[in-house]
Amino acid sequence: MAAIFQGVGAAAPLSSSPSNSFDSNKSVFSPRRSFSVRKRASFAVVRSDGIVNLNPKGRSAQRLISNAVATKADSPAASSSSKPGHELLLFEALQEGLEEEMERDPRVCVMGEDVGHYGGSYKVTKGLAKRFGDLRVLDTPIAENSFTGMGIGAAMTGLRPVIEGMNMGFLLLAFNQISNNCGMLHYTSGGQFTIPVVIRGPGGVGRQLGAEHSQRLESYFQSIPGIQMVACSTPYNAKGLMKAAIRSENPVILFEHVLLYNLKERLPDEDYICNLEEAEMVRPGEHVTILTYSRMRYHVMQAAKTLVNKGYDPEVIDIRSLKPFDLHTIGNSVKKTHRVLIVEECMRTGGIGASLTAAITENFNDYLDAPIMCLSSQDVPTPYAGTLEEVTVVQPAQIVTAVEQICQ
């Protein structure tokens, strides 16, 4: 299993943390380190055969884009073939990951509404039906409850379906199947059946899509035992998480965001996956730990620019893994900065931030110098009017104010 981690020549001792789910005979390095150096980090890529490459020049190293806010792409002239890797938009990255996995394992199939001939409502499955045929890329009728159930039934026999909800909110109709059958069958059968499904789809607040199409389901699914939840935020981790989710034996729910599909990034040419249980260090810092995921990462980074100008040094972590939380990375950060701000798009009540606050308080209370602050969306249905919609979601200005408040 390949992992992505940052090595800046740090002399930290290499130890495998007890809570990682690596094949311990493959990975030698602990991917989680705390950073005291504020530098533009460069990635080293651990390939799936366990070979670590610390030389960024020899292979396609990925430079961390720490201020990817808007969808501004590199101009075509600059992104010539002199740089290694290839540029992709986020939905193309998802498609590439899916295609590579379907090629690699004939048991992988995709089912969802309009995924086949139409190419996917967000083009994530474009071209797959032509390439793999109607039996592997299945257009379902509008029947979430039953096709999610069918995907789970097929997974019980060993197939690996990727079930797409056209919008995450529609998966509420399949909640019974996801909770009872997807999450619990492995346990209630005494370990006889595994359910290696991937349930994915776009969610989150879009551009004036209305209340029913702007739902954040991660808060509803988070208590279901037996499932894993991850949220992607960049093309790089979108492809990596998609591939890792398909290869995982556990059922994984992959949360995408409607507004992030057009982000552009340069991806390595070679095969890589992202660790499903790991958080991503976006910007190392000293003064405050900001935990975020999905689209709010970009609001945070925008706020970070303002904060840097004001003299603050925030550490930004994209938690990526919503269930289980990567308490190792988060803990190390809390131990360094002693202040935590959580910025999420979930509702305040019962959201991911609420659970994360509880988890950090339980585990790291002694390291906190200030109460944890959690910025979430308002507990209201998302209104249609643009001005109102803006106010329900956390904006960069509020993040700046919150950091100033915490760091007093």
Place this chain on the structure above:
Amino acid sequence: MALSYLRSSSSRSANLLRPLSSAASLRRPISTDTTPITIETSVPFTSHQCEAPSRSVETNPSELLTFFRDMALMRRMEIAADSLYKAKLIRGFCHLYDGQEAVAVGMEAAITKKDCIITAYRDHCTFVGRGGTLLEVFAELMGRQAGCSKGKGGSMHFYKKDSNFYGGHGIVGAQVPLGCGLAFAQKYSKDESVTFALYGDGAANQGQLFEALNISALWDLPAILVCENNHYGMGTAEWRAAKSPAYYKRGDYVPGLKVDGMDALAVKQACKFAKEHALKNGPIILEMDTYRYHGHSMSDPGSTYRTRDEISGIRQERDPIERVRKLVLSHDLATEKELKDIEKEVRKEVDDAIAQAKESPMPEPSELFSNVYAKGLGAESFGADRKEVRATLA
């Protein structure tokens, strides 16, 4: 060897059974005899959008005696479960299948272990039919380690992966999309087998059933939906729950067949027909007209919504075990005494299994945290006192 034609009646008296040949004096060894016998089912099949199969069923003495033995075993097992529940060794929900044994037994006779079966919570006998042992049944019911789901599933969660028995589901109707998913996987891997997705008359009104049926018909999946119509959805009679209680017709564009579910041979014929049909033409619905003697579950006396006369009437006229017993006796395949001996044997088997299951220990506390994930993530779980209860979710 003469083939004797017999009309086995359901509602008429037993005296109509008259052997045509004088084969009574020629007693052949009974347990392995495979001389074909043709028997007519109690009632003809009613069909919807398809040609009904013939009423004459091919069987043989060995099969009939296997039917008798298996059904007697299942009956005894369920009655023993009743006593165990009243003795508070089985807790929670316990849904008993006595009266419906013919469906489980007839289905097994028509298919192989490569075909998949998935059913709802009334699954004890179906599990045994698929090859589950009595020990696994009773241990699971009592929550012991030797149970088929290691004691963590309970009455409603019996599974047997190696003989393609997919359970065992508590939520009404949710197993039908799963069953169509199994059929999809069979079509995907092209292994010429079918899936029987069983549900009840109560579940027949679930929307997800029609969704799954639509998809199965659209994609030509080898799915056979079997409605075990015991006429009561817990306490609600079928005519109070369904505008159209002709469940075999509810598939509309999907063909259906109505079968006397108390006649094991009719069930066998119908399942054989359905398997051939599904492999060629896609889904088909079978409605098994059957009856349960117990209430919906152990907490339901079963007599508040139906009369005792009705229950005892069915027991006298349509009981599946009695039907096979009469067939066996009238064909001189065994004597009264031999059948009684089989019942005694079966009773002893059940008692032994219960004794053995009682010895099996409860699951270890660490089992609470195992099998949550297929591959452990290192997520930690702890109780009020972190030092005392602290485990990694495996």
